[in-house]
Amino acid sequence: MKDRVRVFSLAVITALLATTAPVQADEYPQGCVDCHKQEPGKTNLTLNALLAQIGHPKLPKVKKVPTSCGGCHASDEGEENQFAHMIHQIHFDVPKANLFTTRFGGDCLHCHAMDADSGEALVKSGPRNW
Numbered sequence: 001m002k003d004r005v006r007v008f009s010l011a012v013i014t015a016l017l018a019t020t021a022p023v024q025a026d027e028y029p030q031g032c033v034d035c036h037k038q039e040p041g042k043t044n045l046t047l048n049a050l051l052a053q054i055g056h057p058k059l060p061k062v063k064k065v066p067t068s069c070g071g072c073h074a075s076d077e078g079e080e081n082q083f084a085h086m087i088h089q090i091h092f093d094v095p096k097a098n099l100f101t102t103r104f105g106g107d108c109l110h111c112h113a114m115d116a117d118s119g120e121a122l123v124k125s126g127p128r129n130w
């Protein structure tokens with residue numbers, strides 16, 4: 001369920017993740033879809049619903065999140081509009097007192113994981129949930 005990231009600053013993220021590795025169980029083993037979901041009686045927080053609200057193109061080909069987002073969004077180094085930059089900015093925009101940081105603690109490990117064997121940083125993923 002985990003995909004390899006092309007890690008630009010592997011040393012940095014590896015050090016960060018190693019020092020913040022939690023002892024408790026992972027609340028979000030599948031990353032994005034473990035937060036962005038629909039629970040009975042609550043607002044629909046699936047990415048399909050949130051993105052539709054901001055006029056995003058429909059997502060028929062998305063099977064895995066965020067892996068399939070890469071079908072249209074590149075994460076090449078040095079690109080201003082690259083996916084990683086965009087997703088980081090959405091969740092860590094401190095001046096807006098972003099909910100991800102105030103309510104969810106803003107942990108890198110909500111989306112990333114360490115492969116203990118290879119020592120590589122990964123982005124967690126899960127099947128579409130809409």
Ligand code: HEC
Pocket residue numbers: 028031032033034035036047050051054065066087090091097098099100104110111
């Ligand atoms: C631990 C919970 C959590 C995880 C994991 C998470 N998000 Fe979010 N996400 C949030 C919260 C909270 C917001 C709302 C931020 C705000 O408005 O303050 C948000 C906002 C967003 C938005 C903006 C939606 C809008 O209405 O404009 C997108 C897009 C998004 N997330 C995509 C992702 C993707 C892609 C992943 C996985 C790589 C991911 N999120 C993982 C909690 C999470």
Ligand code: HEC
Pocket residue numbers: 047051054056057058059061062065066068069070071072073086
């Ligand atoms: C079929 C192609 C396609 C797929 C698949 C796709 N996107 Fe997009 N996305 C777009 C296009 C086109 C835009 C508009 C780009 C622009 O405004 O410059 C966009 C814009 C966005 C924006 C910026 C919205 C804004 O107005 O600021 C976010 C956030 C986003 N996509 C998240 C995602 C996520 C998360 C996924 C995977 C669940 C995803 N996208 C999958 C085509 C796609």
Ligand code: HEC
Pocket residue numbers: 004005006007008009010013016066070074075083084085087088091106107108109110111112123
């Ligand atoms: C809301 C989810 C989310 C959070 C939280 C998050 N990341 Fe990411 N990160 C991503 C996604 C999505 C990618 C792009 C993966 C891809 O394109 O394959 C990425 C890519 C990266 C990369 C690869 C290089 C790049 O920028 O393209 C690094 C390094 C990274 N993240 C570091 C961090 C660090 C350090 C933190 C904590 C401060 C963090 N991330 C928090 C979702 C997240």
